[in-house]
Amino acid sequence: MSRKKTFLNVQAQITKSPFLLDIEKARDCYIYTRDKKKYIDLVAGVSSCTLGHCHPEIIKSIESQLHRHAHVMVYGEFIQDSPLKLSQQLSQYLHRNLSCVYLVNSGTEAIEGAIKLAKRKNGRKIVISCLSSYHGSTQGSLSAMGEEFMKSKYRPLIPCHKNIRYNNIDDLDILDDKVAAIIIEPIQGGTNFVCANKEWLLQIRKRCDEYNIELIYDEIQTGFGRTGHMFAYEIHNIIPDILCLAKGMGGGMPIGAFISSKKNMDLLSSNPPLGHITTFGGHPISCAAAMTTFKILKNSSLIRQVSEKRKLFLKNLKHPKIKKIHGYGLMIAIEFENEIICQKIVKEALKRGVITFYFLFNRTNIRISPPLIIKNKDIIKSCRVIKESIDYCYEK
Numbered sequence: 001m002s003r004k005k006t007f008l009n010v011q012a013q014i015t016k017s018p019f020l021l022d023i024e025k026a027r028d029c030y031i032y033t034r035d036k037k038k039y040i041d042l043v044a045g046v047s048s049c050t051l052g053h054c055h056p057e058i059i060k061s062i063e064s065q066l067h068r069h070a071h072v073m074v075y076g077e078f079i080q081d082s083p084l085k086l087s088q089q090l091s092q093y094l095h096r097n098l099s100c101v102y103l104v105n106s107g108t109e110a111i112e113g114a115i116k117l118a119k120r121k122n123g124r125k126i127v128i129s130c131l132s133s134y135h136g137s138t139q140g141s142l143s144a145m146g147e148e149f150m151k152s153k154y155r156p157l158i159p160c161h162k163n164i165r166y167n168n169i170d171d172l173d174i175l176d177d178k179v180a181a182i183i184i185e186p187i188q189g190g191t192n193f194v195c196a197n198k199e200w201l202l203q204i205r206k207r208c209d210e211y212n213i214e215l216i217y218d219e220i221q222t223g224f225g226r227t228g229h230m231f232a233y234e235i236h237n238i239i240p241d242i243l244c245l246a247k248g249m250g251g252g253m254p255i256g257a258f259i260s261s262k263k264n265m266d267l268l269s270s271n272p273p274l275g276h277i278t279t280f281g282g283h284p285i286s287c288a289a290a291m292t293t294f295k296i297l298k299n300s301s302l303i304r305q306v307s308e309k310r311k312l313f314l315k316n317l318k319h320p321k322i323k324k325i326h327g328y329g330l331m332i333a334i335e336f337e338n339e340i341i342c343q344k345i346v347k348e349a350l351k352r353g354v355i356t357f358y359f360l361f362n363r364t365n366i367r368i369s370p371p372l373i374i375k376n377k378d379i380i381k382s383c384r385v386i387k388e389s390i391d392y393c394y395e396k
């Protein structure tokens, strides 16, 4: 049986039309397949591989941790260097209200932990999130998802979750003294990178303060430099009560975190204790990779280069068939007239050696979220390929 057939048979599929690139290796901004093709990666594992693939310093830190120890104990019992130092470094960097880090395995687990923590904080049940939001695929995060079509077959989900319109101030009347938490993505990653506007966020922060509601920021896509700031909350300097991180955090390794005040986090350790249990959360090898990623992002000019790189994309993505370009930093959504043309362009660009991708909920835009290390020459080259693909798809 061919590898393709085996893959389709023995690995569970989540769509009827996977990309099916058969990976040989990946380096920097490039992915190489077994049939000897080289691709420019404009997706970075969906905003994950911030420093590209196989960054030598990340490899070194993984190797060195591996020689010391891998998993030794469930989360929270033993003191281990890499989770300790990573938590300390995040705590030192973040706003003082975000001083205590709970390390987990993934984005969805970070959201689960954050929702549980909010419920412990104010003893309430109602959780608000936005239409078109994506917070993960386990039942708690799925309950918060803002797309009924994706949720309905899994009902009953967790009750008392309600969706409001993103960027709509009128809908904020829902925030009152019965609400436990509101979860916000500063830039919506499942739709065409819609950005939260400042006034809306300020109103949310105000109401959360007024009614003692936990403001949860889902920075699972926006964190670790992607917006041109280390974290997107820095754009307007509006500080959440709980910050959720994952994806770009691990430099290609699986890790996530929910972060809050020490006082909040202490709620998880008593009455009842073990408020969130995870075996592999804060895995020492993932933490070693995350520490190196964070160090490189802090000490290099990569984050400062983000807005220039965005400008270069925009300058080179001028084409009469592109309706609009959305997003912020290296979160770029290219809007076309319909879903069919988007699919064709993504496939054609792929054939020509450039990986772009779709959005979960928005089918008239294509996604560009490259590694932050992408070189200017590759930005220019990949934009040229995208424009040629557009021409080809329209001519055909």
Ligand SMILES: Cc1ncc(COP(=O)(O)O)c(C=O)c1O
Pocket (backbone or CB within 6 Å): 046, 106, 107, 108, 109, 111, 134, 135, 136, 137, 185, 189, 190, 218, 219, 220, 221, 246, 247
């Ligand atoms: C904004 C956002 N939140 C949460 C998640 C869930 O993260 P994970 O896939 O690591 O569970 C994702 C993943 O795409 C995401 O983009």
